[in-house]
Amino acid sequence: MATRSKIAIENHNGTVTSIYCHWDGGIESNGRMLIDNYNTTSLNELVELGNISSLGTTPDDTIAFCRDRGDDFNFETYPNVETLFEDAFDIGIEYVYCLTKDELWLVSDGGPVIELQVAIEEGY
Numbered sequence: 001m002a003t004r005s006k007i008a009i010e011n012h013n014g015t016v017t018s019i020y021c022h023w024d025g026g027i028e029s030n031g032r033m034l035i036d037n038y039n040t041t042s043l044n045e046l047v048e049l050g051n052i053s054s055l056g057t058t059p060d061d062t063i064a065f066c067r068d069r070g071d072d073f074n075f076e077t078y079p080n081v082e083t084l085f086e087d088a089f090d091i092g093i094e095y096v097y098c099l100t101k102d103e104l105w106l107v108s109d110g111g112p113v114i115e116l117q118v119a120i121e122e123g124y
Helices: 027-037 040-047 065-069 081-087 116-121
Strands: 005-010 016-021 052-054 076-078 095-099 105-108
Touching: 005 027, 005 040, 005 081, 016 040, 016 052, 016 081, 016 095, 027 095, 027 105, 027 116, 052 065, 076 081, 081 095, 081 105, 105 116
Parallel strands: 005 095
Antiparallel strands: 005 016, 016 076, 095 105
16 A cells, blocks of 8 residues: 655745655655655755656656656645645645755654654654
8 A cells, every 4th residue: 555745845935846756655764765865956856757656765766657657747836834734635645745945854744744853763
């Protein structure tokens, strides 16, 4: 069964761009992979792929719906980080990850928004 997630980045102007990830969206998998492998530069490259089936350690290792399967290119935008975490839990999304413009990874499972590093350390 899929663990659906959204992966997002806060842009310089405060808006947020997000993509959908179908597989392995939990903190122990995608959360750890994001914090260990993605910064602003690499995350921008990832988001430019549009929605993804599964996250890799790099954008090149990621399976993207458009690039790798010929599906339509899709992504979503939100006016700010707060709106992302309020509105992103649709279509069965279980986790939302966002890299802020201050390079801080945040996560929520529909409850409080916390720092991803804290979630990993405390075993969420």
